[in-house]
Amino acid sequence: MHWLMALVLIGLVACVELHEFFPKGSEIRRQLLSWHFMLGVLVPGLLIVRLIVLTRPAPPIVPQPPRWQQLLAKAVQGLLYLLMLAMPVLGILTRNADGRAVPFFGGLTLPVLIDKNPDLADQLMDLHELGADLAFVLVGLHVAAALYHHFVVRDNALLRMWPGRR
Numbered sequence: 001m002h003w004l005m006a007l008v009l010i011g012l013v014a015c016v017e018l019h020e021f022f023p024k025g026s027e028i029r030r031q032l033l034s035w036h037f038m039l040g041v042l043v044p045g046l047l048i049v050r051l052i053v054l055t056r057p058a059p060p061i062v063p064q065p066p067r068w069q070q071l072l073a074k075a076v077q078g079l080l081y082l083l084m085l086a087m088p089v090l091g092i093l094t095r096n097a098d099g100r101a102v103p104f105f106g107g108l109t110l111p112v113l114i115d116k117n118p119d120l121a122d123q124l125m126d127l128h129e130l131g132a133d134l135a136f137v138l139v140g141l142h143v144a145a146a147l148y149h150h151f152v153v154r155d156n157a158l159l160r161m162w163p164g165r166r
Contacts (some may be wrong), residue, residue, distance in 0.1 A: 009084075037102050041092070079134075080135070083134065087132070097120040
């Protein structure tokens with residue numbers, strides 16, 4: 001689930017970043033944004049599945065990291081999970097407040113939850129972008145910690161996340 005979630009998140013970030021390279025009104029720009037929305041809507045569902053999977057105990061990290069590292073890892077993980085829930089909600093509400101529905105796979109659209117309100121749309125977009133900035137920082141910390149554990153400490157923290165390693 002870790003790597004599936006990572007691929008979905010990379011995909012939705014790539015779509016929203018790449019759309020800027022195409023002219024407004026172009027089909028490719030519209031498609032990239034649609035994919036951003038559709039992948040974003042998948043995230044809470046995948047998060048729920050991930051949390052169910054996490055009810056199984058993870059293999060221990062050997063050697064065990066200091067307590068402060070364990071607490072910091074849990075805090076970063078908790079904030080990432082919170083963002084994986086909050087960001088799609090903010091994105092959906094932003095789109096709704098902008099007067100538009102959110103596309104979903106197969107030509108479907110999600111129900112509109114709030115009325116059009118351009119001022120609210122701007123505020124929600126600011127929060128969505130702030131959340132994205134925070135997510136980049138947290139993912140950077142997460143990746144740096146994984147590499148630190150693998151190459152400096154030389155424990156099994158990274159290896160235990162690879163498929164088939166349980």
